[in-house]
Amino acid sequence: MKRRPSLFRRTALTVAAGLLVFQLAAGLAMFLNLVFPLAYRSADDLAALLVLSARIWTELPPEKRPAFEAELRDGHGLILRESECPLTESSLPYPYLRFLRSALASRLASDQSPRLSEDAHENFQVEFAQGGRLLRFEFSKTRIPPRPSRALVWIVVAGTLATLALSGLLARRVSAPVARLAEAARRIGSGDQPPQLPETGEAELADLARVFNETSRQLQARRENQTTLLAGVSHDLRSPLARMKMAAGLLAEQGSSPLLLRMQRDIVEMDALIGAQLELARAQERENAELTDIDALLGELVEAAEAQAPGRLRLRADGPACRATLAPLALRRSIGNLLDNALRYGGEGEIQVVRRRIKGAIFIGVRDRGPGIPPHLTEAVFRPFYRVESSRSRATGGSGLGLAITRQLAETQGWRVALKARRGGGVCAWLAIP
Structure with a gap:
């Protein structure tokens, strides 16, 4: 016979599935309405700083440019230099960099298309033309906000663990009283008197435990009354049967007859039947x-x-x-x-x-x-x-x-x-x- 899923398992899976769907929906809504807009706003601010810095650098006299470059490096973590050869672009695994490229493209002329790349030291490079010069900005990965995809992974992992723990706790609270009830019913079926179930917890479960305890007490009382009744009846019946057996024996000494033999067999059969009934009642005692x-x-x-x-x-x-x-x-x-x-x-x-x-x-x-x-x-x-x-x-x-x-x-x-x-x-x- 196919084994049915347990109440604990079904409840845990149902609660976990519902909470996981909620977590994913909440995480998606947060990213679409909070994280991504903030990341795009931050990328737009950085793009404005890069374009402004490039314009200021091209307008400064050559002797003042080193001081301006030092100010950018110390104040904003940006390294600015004039590039001699165009930058080779690479793939952009960070959504923030794609936002930065889009923001730069909107602030630059069509012939000033920006190029972005990542070097071997995990520094990002941005290059575009300004005032007839090819300028390259370099900044560390720590300059950009945390990766949204990594944050999403952490949210999903933390949400999944919390969901599993919560669903397990809720399922245990539902299934544990039912499991205790099943075990108590099993012990009643085997002839034992189980301990009283705790009549605590939620109203429905407390009512169920109270009804079960009362039913268990009634069954135990009926079982004891039945055993006592059978024992009494057996004793009361065996006494006259013994007298009948003795009387039949005395009659047999005076003369045997088919009717007397039939009576003796009936007495023996009745005595065996009473003994079997009493044994059946005693079989319920562990x-x-x-x-x-x-x-x-x-x-x-x-x-x-x-x-x-x-x-x-x-x-x-x-x-x-x-x-x-x-x-x-x-x-x-x-x-x-x-x-x-x-x-x-x-x-x-x-x-x-x-x-x-x-x-x-x-x-x-x-x-x-x-x-x-x-x-x-x-x-x-x-x-x-x-x-x-x-x-x-x-x-x-x-x-x-x-x-x-x-x-x-x-x-x-x-x-x-x-x-x-x-x-x-x-x-x-x-x-x-x-």
Whole structure:
């Protein structure tokens, strides 16, 4: 089944996408309406200074020009000299220089087209004709404003990091209560009573936690009442059943009859049914886990089942000895019920008990060669008292609760149990312990 995206991931991506679009739109608007106009204004001011300086230099007497050049160098960071050969233009990676060329072209005559270049020392050079002389200005890269493209990169990087952090925080605030709710619901399903959820935070989440806590308390109370009721009913029923059994035994000593034998069988069946009902109720109680030798436990169960069907059972444990921390009594009941089910309905063929360990998980299978179960009924048979009529009539015995008890025990302990069709005929009941 395809895995659905988590609430945290979807919320984070949605918030991040919205904030990133906003960041890009805001950055573009800032550049178009603020950075670029200011850069063009600065380039126009520099162009005016260059043109004015060139005009003053050409009008000064030759002996005063060195002093004027020194003033430009010290006051404005501009180096002015007369050029002997035209400047070779180079590419202009800076938008500011393109603005500067446009501003110079608008202030100079058509025959005074400016040339711009960058030398090996990362100094920029501007050259144009003035008063019949070819003048060249040189200034450092620090003379121009910061590159807008670099500023844009920094804005995008900073905005992206802030957006990711904010979207993660918002998504966590939304998904964390839902995750706690899901975990609490999972624990209720396995028979545990989860701790109370904090009824804090936003109004909707606080109301949800309050309703869930109240529902959890009601379910726990109903479960306890059900267990108490079943225990009481079982006790109250078993007492008259015991008296009936004793009376039937006394009557049998005086003389046997078909009606008396039928009555004795009914008493035994009722007693077994009451015991199975009580076991189903107790299966909802979680058992303490302890270190268990699984192979030894399976060996004991197979040995006990051999007494009912000598020579029909075989245990196969793959790999080294298997020990794990789990509920031993629940495991013994679960596998015991699966073995009883296979002995009762699995025909006369061999019954295999298989233990495997795959990626840390333990799989225990009970495989028979019986008539099998239709695929559409492999889940229905786990319902209490459900029977597959073709092979599970009351004549075969049993209370119809064995698989239901096994499923309840597995869910309470966090295990999984399922029935699969076996190749060549029969059923394989698998118990998976993560």
